[in-house]
Amino acid sequence: MEAQQNLSRFCPKSSSVPWIPIVKQPFSLQLPPLPSSSYPSVQSQRPEVPSRAFHPISIAAKETCSGVWRLRCSRSGSSTAEPKESHNVRAPVTVTRKKLAVFVSGGGSNFRSIHEASKRGSLHGDVLVLVTNKSECGGAEYARNNGIPVILFSKAKGEPNGLSPSNLVDTLRKFEVDFILLAGYLKLIPAELIQAYERSILNIHPSLLPAFGGKGYYGMKVHKAVIASGARFSGPTIHFVDEHYDTGGILAQRVVPVLANDTAEELAARVLKEEHQLYVEVVEALCEERVVWREDGVPLIRSKENPNKFC
Ligand SMILES: Nc1nc2c(c(=O)[nH]1)N[C@@H](CN(C=O)c1ccc(C(=O)N[C@@H](CCC(=O)O)C(=O)O)cc1)CN2
Numbered sequence: 621m622e623a624q625q626n627l628s629r630f631c632p633k634s635s636s637v638p639w640i641p642i643v644k645q646p647f648s649l650q651l652p653p654l655p656s657s658s659y660p661s662v663q664s665q666r667p668e669v670p671s672r673a674f675h676p677i678s679i680a681a682k683e684t685c686s687g688v689w690r691l692r693c694s695r696s697g698s699s700t701a702e703p704k705e706s707h708n709v710r711a712p713v714t715v716t717r718k719k720l721a722v723f724v725s726g727g728g729s730n731f732r733s734i735h736e737a738s739k740r741g742s743l744h745g746d747v748l749v750l751v752t753n754k755s756e757c758g759g760a761e762y763a764r765n766n767g768i769p770v771i772l773f774s775k776a777k778g779e780p781n782g783l784s785p786s787n788l789v790d791t792l793r794k795f796e797v798d799f800i801l802l803a804g805y806l807k808l809i810p811a812e813l814i815q816a817y818e819r820s821i822l823n824i825h826p827s828l829l830p831a832f833g834g835k836g837y838y839g840m841k842v843h844k845a846v847i848a849s850g851a852r853f854s855g856p857t858i859h860f861v862d863e864h865y866d867t868g869g870i871l872a873q874r875v876v877p878v879l880a881n882d883t884a885e886e887l888a889a890r891v892l893k894e895e896h897q898l899y900v901e902v903v904e905a906l907c908e909e910r911v912v913w914r915e916d917g918v919p920l921i922r923s924k925e926n927p928n929k930f931c
Pocket residue numbers: 802805806807808809810823824825826834835836837838861862863864865866867868
């Protein structure tokens with residue numbers, strides 16, 4: 621019964637429990653136990669998330685809960701839960717809704733994709749603040765038009781009013797930011813911010829790292845280098861951020877073909893289309909606490925369909 625009550629907080633339309641709107645509500649699910657070699661997951665900075673929760677946690681329970689619960693969540697958000705077996709059910713683990721900061725320097729199409737996923741409910745997180753070194757860039761304009769606070773960071777010639785690194789850390793803490801997402805941000809993130817947000821800063825890069833990465837490799841420069849090299853494949857990489865450009869742990873990649881007559885613009889458009897999908901999927905996993913770290917330090921994403929498998 622307790623399991624059903626907890627589950628109903630996620631799927632509110634089951635007959636015997638009060639209806640609770642799904643949006644912006646913490647929820648919990650029952651899932652089968654992990655094998656003993658389970659990896660600790662990336663935890664939010666916020667205390668209410670059980671530290672080093674060892675249960676696989678997943679939101680969209682459609683096929684996820686095989687072996688314990690099977691949920692059918694209709695488009696309207698209503699769903700019915702059919703308890704399968706009650707044995708071997710672990711205590712529920714509540715996944716808190718995550719608070720996100722996005723850093724941009726340009727148009728912000730990846731930022732828009734993430735914000736739209738949050739608004740439509742597929743992303744269990746909210747973009748609370750946009751950080752940029754260019755106050756008039758497209759990403760900052762989108763943020764202002766959508767009521768998202770814009771913070772100027774990185775003192776540049778044309779932007780003397782930017783925050784210092786320590787002031788930025790203080791500001792992000794005041795927003796209770798859990799994760800930082802770089803999306804076309806073109807300045808080096810200082811060690812102070814990386815230490816304050818350990819294993820909590822992601823970046824998307826438009827090539828298959830470690831190839832075509834590092835200082836000087838950004839925007840169209842990347843695609844021009846890929847084409848000039850004769851590489852037959854390219855694609856986006858999402859990685860954790862460390863003190864150097866593009867050397868942090870690789871979390872996800874997608875592959876696209878490089879065609880013999882591709883222009884840099886055509887390749888850029890093909891890669892960007894994959895970026896938009898990949899970044900949303902990765903941030904969904906991050907917010908659902910499905911990112912785990914292998915013993916050798918490689919980050920992995922636990923499958924939504926089968927918590928014992930990795931993407
Ligand atoms: N500490 C880190 N900071 C940043 C990382 C990172 O991995 N670690 N990723 C970059 C994003 N990026 C590639 O994904 C990247 C961005 C910019 C550059 C670069 O060479 N920038 C130029 C300045 C460009 C400008 O101001 O217009 C430079 O530093 O000379 C390389 C890679 C974000 N930050």
